[in-house]
Every structure is written in structure tokens, then in C-alpha cells.
């Protein structure tokens with residue numbers, strides 16, 4: 549698979565989301581960081597906001613739920629017709645049941661790991677998911693430094709998927725730039741979330757630069 553670039557609109561202009569989504573129309577999906585000020589110390593988008601983003605976006609929405617009790621809330625987000633819904637392994641009580649509900653609503657099911665959560669926390673349930681998100685910063689804020697210490701976990705996930713024949717999209721999220729994307733690609737990531745790196749410049753140019761940097765390092 550060629551590298552997928554999902555810009556995070558956490559770094560976009562919050563007063564102009566429709567216009568900002570138009571600026572990233574060449575990307576594969578728009579990454580939407582939903583934060584509840586409990587699972588992480590930050591508050592972002594609620595359901596009515598995501599509903600409107602879904603209505604006006606020219607590209608699919610990739611939701612990253614950083615919320616407590618995703619078992620209760622995630623299916624409602626999936627029912628909006630978004631492309632994918634990813635919740636955190638640390639927050640869910642019945643992740644496999646929840647993944648089934650997300651898929652039943654027509655969304656891809658994703659599970660995310662904080663930097664300190666080991667791969668073993670999800671290894672046995674990955675067959676129920678379409679994507680695994682390895683956080684490369686502590687969730688909560690954009691603009692943080694890429695944590696290279698998460699790379700062995702990414703490689704472990706990549707090797708596991710290859711060995712077991714699992715079709716799993718492997719995302720990285722946090723601190724992804726043209727300098728760090730190559731390291732993540734070499735360790736097996738195929739989908740790259742980037743917020744500040746895309747929106748701090750001209751978004752279409754930054755998306756293309758990230759694609760090219762990833763392509764030079766893609767791992768087989």
C-alpha cells in the first residue's frame with residue numbers, strides 16, 4: 549500500500565473548518581481528534597461538530613476518540629457515516645464487542661495505544677480490527693516531539709500482522725514531519741497522521757512532501 553496521509557485538523561483554523569478541509573482535499577482522510585477533557589486534559593469536538601464536518605468534508609473522516617467510556621459513545625460517531633472510528637485500548641471495557649458495533653454501522657474499527665501501553669494489550673484481539681494506531685506522542689495535544697522509543701512496538705505490530713496474514717492498517721500519530729516519517733515507515737507504518745506539519749505551511753505542498761518522504765523509506 550502506498551503511504552496514506554491523514555492531516556489532523558487539530559492544527560487547522562477552528563473558525564474555518566470547511567475551508568481548511570478543502571485545503572487538504574489531496575489527502576487520504578481528515579483525522580479528527582475528539583477529546584473529552586477526562587481521558588486527556590484537553591477538550592475539542594463533540595458530536596454535532598463531527599456531524600457537520602462529515603457533511604461538508606470532501607475526503608473521508610478518520611476519528612480518533614480520546615474519550616472515557618468509548619463503549620457508550622463510539623457507535624454514535626460511527627453512525628454518522630464516517631470512514632473510521634478509533635478508540636483507545638486503555639479506555640474500553642469490551643473492545644471486541646465495540647469493534648463489531650462500529651463495523652455494523654459501516655465504519656472501519658480502530659484501536660489505539662498510548663506510548664506506554666505494550667503491544668501485548670491488543671495482540672489477541674487485533675483480528676477484530678481494521679486499523680491499529682500507535683501513538684508517537686502522549687495523546688492530548690498537537691505540536692509535540694516524536695517519541696522514537698515507540699518504534700519497537702510499531703515493528704512488533706508490523707511483524708505480527710505479516711506473520712498472521714492480518715490485513716491491518718498501521719497508523720502513527722504525533723510529531724510526524726518530513727524528518728520523522730521515514731523512521732515510522734521503516735518500522736512498518738502505512739498511515740501517517742500529521743497536524744502541525746501540514747497546517748503550518750501550504751497544506752497541499754506539505755501533504756505531497758510527506759508522501760514523498762514516506763515513499764523513500766517504505767518497509768516491505
Ligand SMILES: O=C(CO)[C@@H](O)[C@H](O)COP(=O)(O)O
Pocket residue numbers: 556558559579581612614685686687688689690691692721722723724741742743744745
Ligand atoms: O491525537 C493527537 C494528539 O493527541 C494527534 O492527532 C495530533 O493532532 C497530531 O498533531 P501533530 O503532532 O502532528 O502536531
Ligand SMILES: [Co+2]
Pocket residue numbers: 556579580581612721741
Ligand atoms: Co490523533
